[in-house]
Amino acid sequence: MGGPLIQKLFQRHKSFVHAVDGVSFTLKPGEIFGLVGESGCGKTTTGRAVLRLIDPTSGSVKFEGTNITKLKEERLRPLRTRMQIIFQDPHASLNPAMSIGSAIGHPLKIHGIAWREEDVKNRVLAMMREVGLTPEEQLYDKYPSDLSGGQKQRAVIARAMILVPQLIVADEPVAMLDMSIRAKVLELMLLLKRKFNLTYLFITHDLATAKFLCDRIAIMYLGRIVEIGPAKDIYKDPKHPYTQALLRAIPIPDPRKRGPKDLPKGEVPDAVHPPAGCRFHPRCPAVLSTCGWEGRDFIDYLEERRTSPEKAKADEANLGSLEIWKAEGLVAERPCEPNKVGKITEYVRSILNEAPVPLAQAVERVNNVETKVVLRFRTPDPLGPKEVEGRLVECLLY
Amino acid sequence: MHALDNISLDVASGESIGIVGETGSGKSTLGKAVLEILPPRTKAEGQVVFLGGELSHLDNEKIRHIRGEKIALIFQDPMTRLNPLMTIEDHFVEAITAHQRVSRREALARAKAALTSMRVSESRIRNYPHEFSGGMRQRIMIALALVLNPSLLVADEPTTSLDVIVEAQILEILEDLKRAYKMSLLLITHNLGIVAEVCDKVAVFYAGKIVEIGSVDDIFNRPIHPYTRLLLQSIIHLDTKELHSIEGVPPDLVSPPSGCRFHPRCPYAQAVCREKIPPLEEFRQGQRAACLFGKDFL
Numbered sequence: 001m002g003g004p005l006i007q008k009l010f011q012r013h014k015s016f017v018h019a020v021d022g023v024s025f026t027l028k029p030g031e032i033f034g035l036v037g038e039s040g041c042g043k044t045t046t047g048r049a050v051l052r053l054i055d056p057t058s059g060s061v062k063f064e065g066t067n068i069t070k071l072k073e074e075r076l077r078p079l080r081t082r083m084q085i086i087f088q089d090p091h092a093s094l095n096p097a098m099s100i101g102s103a104i105g106h107p108l109k110i111h112g113i114a115w116r117e118e119d120v121k122n123r124v125l126a127m128m129r130e131v132g133l134t135p136e137e138q139l140y141d142k143y144p145s146d147l148s149g150g151q152k153q154r155a156v157i158a159r160a161m162i163l164v165p166q167l168i169v170a171d172e173p174v175a176m177l178d179m180s181i182r183a184k185v186l187e188l189m190l191l192l193k194r195k196f197n198l199t200y201l202f203i204t205h206d207l208a209t210a211k212f213l214c215d216r217i218a219i220m221y222l223g224r225i226v227e228i229g230p231a232k233d234i235y236k237d238p239k240h241p242y243t244q245a246l247l248r249a250i251p252i253p254d255p256r257k258r259g260p261k262d263l264p265k266g267e268v269p270d271a272v273h274p275p276a277g278c279r280f281h282p283r284c285p286a287v288l289s290t291c292g293w294e295g296r297d298f299i300d301y302l303e304e305r306r307t308s309p310e311k312a313k314a315d316e317a318n319l320g321s322l323e324i325w326k327a328e329g330l331v332a333e334r335p336c337e338p339n340k341v342g343k344i345t346e347y348v349r350s351i352l353n354e355a356p357v358p359l360a361q362a363v364e365r366v367n368n369v370e371t372k373v374v375l376r377f378r379t380p381d382p383l384g385p386k387e388v389e390g391r392l393v394e395c396l397l398y
Numbered sequence: 399m400h401a402l403d404n405i406s407l408d409v410a411s412g413e414s415i416g417i418v419g420e421t422g423s424g425k426s427t428l429g430k431a432v433l434e435i436l437p438p439r440t441k442a443e444g445q446v447v448f449l450g451g452e453l454s455h456l457d458n459e460k461i462r463h464i465r466g467e468k469i470a471l472i473f474q475d476p477m478t479r480l481n482p483l484m485t486i487e488d489h490f491v492e493a494i495t496a497h498q499r500v501s502r503r504e505a506l507a508r509a510k511a512a513l514t515s516m517r518v519s520e521s522r523i524r525n526y527p528h529e530f531s532g533g534m535r536q537r538i539m540i541a542l543a544l545v546l547n548p549s550l551l552v553a554d555e556p557t558t559s560l561d562v563i564v565e566a567q568i569l570e571i572l573e574d575l576k577r578a579y580k581m582s583l584l585l586i587t588h589n590l591g592i593v594a595e596v597c598d599k600v601a602v603f604y605a606g607k608i609v610e611i612g613s614v615d616d617i618f619n620r621p622i623h624p625y626t627r628l629l630l631q632s633i634i635h636l637d638t639k640e641l642h643s644i645e646g647v648p649p650d651l652v653s654p655p656s657g658c659r660f661h662p663r664c665p666y667a668q669a670v671c672r673e674k675i676p677p678l679e680e681f682r683q684g685q686r687a688a689c690l691f692g693k694d695f696l
Contacts, residue, residue, distance in 0.1 A: 149647075180629060186634075265567075
């Protein structure tokens with residue numbers, strides 16, 4: 001005891017989210033590399049770690065042969081002129097009190113590349129023409145609030161381009177824009193890439209845009225890359241069940257192509273405690289008994305049964321509340337009175353017969369230990385990226 | 399500012415209609431007008447006729463009875479609509495007993511059935527909103543909207559904050575429910591893909607006006623209005639080979655363009671488009687468009 005109360009409150013929990021885990025990829029000069037995934041998959045974290053906007057806890061980032069992971073700020077700064085970022089929200093990326101011209105010219109001053117007002121202004125005006133922010137003389141003194149969403153994003157792109165970088169990390173650059181102007185901004189990005197020989201790390205949740213734009217893509221799920229390879233191969237014949245599910249889920253703007261989609265159940269789980277084995281296994285339509293079943297998957301199964309009225313009734317009568325179940329690693333267990341333990345063990349075994357086959361097969365044993373019913377799963381098979389038809393896939397199916 | 403101007407829409411019983419448009423097209427204002435929940439000091443003219451009765455003539459008390467019970471509403475962000483201090487059970491009991499005289503026991507039984515139909519485990523009814531994921535919360539919102547068996551569900555961007563897989567799950571459920579309960583659906587969205595998957599009819603909004611309305615099949619496969627055609631072309635989907643966009647930006651509704659509001663961005667615009675306001679005219683059976691040159695696009 002002792003010590004100030006506030007400090008203790010803040011010290012209580014020390015759980016970390018490993019937003020990204022074991023992610024590895026290389027960007028080739030001049031390519032567009034897509035990092036694709038749903039919210040919380042770690043794509044933004046990865047993009048920021050690449051630029052050292054956040055420091056990775058382990059691993060390394062190399063830029064043009066230099067390991068920049070531990071570089072001090074003063075050594076990193078000159079490299080920053082060659083790597084830039086475009087954020088999703090153009091409204092939040094521009095300082096509302098700074099004119100468009102000075103915002104775009106700011107990096108020139110910060111990095112000491114141009115000082116004389118006239119020189120800065122000329123460079124800014126030239127870049128504004130380059131990104132289609134015209135009439136540039138008129139817009140130079142305007143403020144962000146005077147611009148449309150599309151114009152603001154052009155200003156953000158101009159600011160990133162003013163230093164003529166090698167690498168641009170574009171984090172959902174068109175997600176906030178209306179459909180009718182998205183294409184314009186994407187076209188601009190392609191034009192700039194060709195003209196200045198840029199390399200893009202394109203971060204998006206939108207598989208259709210990634211397909212159109214990217215040379216190679218990495219599909220991320222809950223902090224890991226599940227499939228990585230040439231975009232056209234992955235779209236033509238996705239290998240990982242998660243990639244397949246993502247592609248199936250996209251709404252198709254053609255009423256003639258309606259139909260059931262065979263979707264994975266549930267949602268992306270909490271990244272603080274990611275599932276064991278393959279992180280997609282609890283939702284995977286192609287799951288095997290070796291993919292990483294663990295105690296809490298059994299409790300989830302019990303909960304799912306309660307969405308069916310008949311099963312809910314039977315389970316309620318035989319098992320009572322779900323809240324007394326505890327899961328720890330491969331084990332799920334429930335305390336109970338000694339005279340009931342045998343009956344409950346039997347009931348748990350019987351409902352495993354109704355469970356999905358991979359889950360049932362993954363169970364090593366169900367037994368009773370005096371006042372507890374204990375269910376234990378088998379140890380999952382080791383999982384790592386495997387080469388499948390020109391790409392890397394992290395899935396036990398291959 | 400005229401957020402909406404001269405809008406007329408029919409939704410038949412059991413029918414689902416998609417309201418699509420870009421930012422500022424007035425699509426959300428329409429949803430609020432239908433429910434008579436426009437912000438104070440908003441001037442609205444016209445009428446909302448629901449199951450034969452005119453809503454705009456009813457006093458607040460009577461409208462409140464219809465809203466929530468006969469016409470239900472779901473929004474984009476479920477977290478802002480669920481009370482963080484109330485359990486799911488309390489939400490249901492409040493919603494049901496506000497409209498119907500039933501015991502708590504009966505209300506609970508209905509709540510559990512509604513949750514189960516949305517594939518939410520009834521064992522979690524005592525949980526608080528923050529204990530659920532985003533998709534679960536949206537399922538709970540829908541269960542809450544549907545527990546009183548409404549005739550019309552107004553859904554304003556119901557899946558926009560969700561991931562693509564969860565979005566597809568929710569849309570499948572909405573479709574099942576629509577079929578099972580013969581409910582009408584007014585689905586407001588900027589996502590044309592969703593409309594193509596779920597709706598029978600579509601109304602395309604531009605700058606506070608309907609520019610085209612018709613069956614999903616006609617609108618997606620035989621669009622007439624240049625805005626509809628260009629908007630459909632601008633969607634980036636898996637078969638996109640070429641990018642298309644619409645020149646210019648949507649207009650400011652404080653001083654909208656004269657004549658056809660789309661004329662400054664329309665590649666086919668002629669001098670007359672600047673002067674004459676195009677009427678919403680039927681060009682094909684059940685398909686109406688507000689374009690002076692509509693017959694040229696048949």
